[in-house]
Amino acid sequence: MNKMSLIQSIHYLLIAILLQSMMCSCSHSAITPNAQSNKPVALFPDYTGVTFPCNIAPPNFRITEEGEAYYTEIGSGNRTFITVRSQASSVILPPDKWEKLLKQAAGSSIYIRICILQNGKWIQFPEITNIISSSPIDPYLMYRLIYPGYELWNEMGIYQRDLTTYKETPLIENQSVEKGCLNCHTFCQNNPETMMIHIRGAVGGTLIHRQGQTSRLDIKTPDMKNGGTYAAWHPTGRYLAFSVNEIQQFIHSTGPKAVEVSDLESDIIVLDTETNRLLTSPAIYGEEWMETFPSWNPDGNMLYFCRSKAVDPQTPLDSIRYDLYRIAFDPEKATFGTPECIYPASEKGKSVSFPRISPDGKYLMFTCSNYGNFSIWHPESELYLLNLESNEIRNMKEVNSADVESFHTWSSTGEWFVFSSKRMDGLWAHPYIAKFDSQMGTAGKPFVLPQQDPDFYLTFTRTFNLPELLTAPVKNRDELITASRNNKRTVSK
Structure with missing residues (x-):
């Protein structure tokens, strides 16, 4: 147990004693x-x-x-x-x-x-x-815990929380994978039986769990400069869309944004998990554009993503803006259509990230900031909602605050959603939950994830990253750790 874990364990023990005393x-x-x-x-x-x-x-x-x-x-x-x-x-x-x-x-x-x-x-x-509400929320929440700066990135883990209690259990911690960076995790329709975790470092690779089997893949072919990172499952669980990104982190000595993260180039590929074959198209893979953050619609015939003009080393970071696009996909033929811009955010001086579609296919929620697409570092970032039936777009003022609103996911029924917000102190992102009315297209007042200690968020020093709602707990922790040490399987085009 490291020093920080020991201090936190002692802290929680004292809290438990105090709370028991108060209750008695x-x-x-x-x-x-x-x-x-x-x-x-x-x-x-x-x-x-x-x-x-x-x-x-x-x-x-x-x-x-x-x-x-x-x-x-x-x-x-x-x-x-x-x-x-x-x-x-x-x-x-x-x-x-x-x-x-x-x-x-x-x-x-x-x-x-x-x-x-x-x-x-x-x-x-x-x-x-x-x-x-008479409607329950999916009972588990998966998230990454990481220190909010860049110095301690090698102390992180992915954890699952039982929302009906306070029980939190680790899924995988980077001490188990030679302190590699646990980068992303995603699930197919809130189902833990079909999942993905991406790891960077000495044991880097993409862990894919599907149909009871876990494998470690290298989502990259010899002619590709970058490997697959940010992913989204096709609703059938067969295809897994990735953006392949070259990410650069910038540290500012002054100003309100101490850290800035940006893509230098990015494209979209799709993995056929049945054949380990990568699919793509010149429409979403090439040097003219940068595409990232893919997301499928519930029917699986449309892939949504964020797109910006390609940049060069001289491009100012605050001039990079992403629009919201979609492209038709034929899952039987594994072919793509023609990209279509459905929200030209750049024309309004805004930039789009994290498109996520409600399970009923009626709404698309996304994050909007002034530039770039790593909105967790942008205090002005807010949640927006696109009505896919009327094409109306609005700022979700009922849930936004004066600070960061960022990554978000729907529950399996679409009646709830969870999102990351730094509204409490501007430093740490915490998970907030809100009720969603599909008929009205509006959300209720959000509340932060309950903790046993009311002062938990005043003392906890890690940020909650990438919250994902699950219908059941992930139970194959040992299998994931074992797979992370197996030889990587390759993919082909």
Whole structure:
């Protein structure tokens, strides 16, 4: 165990002891308020006015108002399920009582009533109302944990979190792959049985798990300068689209963006996983354009991607802008059509990244920033939504903030989505979840992934990267690590 892991383990042990102490000290007797306040009570994290799925872990929080003691009631209708009274401002929800509340309130609202003892008087604050959706969210979330700078890239891992509890388990850590860079992971329609993980370094390669078999491939032929990196599964699970990128990182000594990442060149290829053969077309592979971040539609007959004019070493980074394109694909003949621009973001002084289509095929969500396509480093990046039926595009103001909104994925039903945001402090990206109304094309207020310790996000020093929702846990961890050490299989054109 390294020094950082030991420190974190001690930290979490102390938290567990503190939380247990607080729960044991809570009194469940109701109090009578002496006065009413018109001021909304502030919570951290902000779990006010949000919609929770009916299978989410307890959203523990801290009341950020000053006081000598705190009293909280949480319930639905005329029934109170949880009461917490303590001198501590943290509110820890008993999992069994929270689960009962979720079952009772599914499809309706819950209330949070808070009283604070201030100057010897109990002050009651306005009631908080949240919604419990009857629609569950996919119960697992996969993400990469990495330090937000560039110095400690060799300490990272890919982890899965059970969203119904707080349990987090490692899928693969780079200490298991000779400290290689765990670059990307992706799944076919939220299914852990068809997945991909890309690794850079001494044991670099692409791990592909499909139909119960795991293999390590080199997604590159001798005539290709760069190998496959950013990937997307065809809905059939047979084809895997990759962008082949030459990525350059720039470190700035001054200015608001300390790190900048850019493509020097990129193209798109498609791997036929049944034949280990690479497919492509001059329409999406060549020197005139840069194509990246592929994404299939649910029918599998259209491939969406981001495209920019090719650059040279003298091209200013802030002049590189990507438009949103798509190209027809015939899965039977494995042939491509003609590229079509569906959103010329560059004409509006914007740049597109991460196109992801909802499972019903009605909406395409993407990230929009001022230039480039590595939006995690751009504070101005925001989520946009394209209605594929009406072709209307709008800024998703209901979920965006004053800081970074970046990588996002849909749930398997399209009723939820998760995205990375740096809104909390501008440094670390955290996973936020939001309910999506497919009929209206709108989202609810997002909430950060619940943690057992309400102050978790104030002390955790790694960033959550590439959050992906899964319908079940990945169970082949040992098989993936073993495959990462096997000889790489080659592909052909």
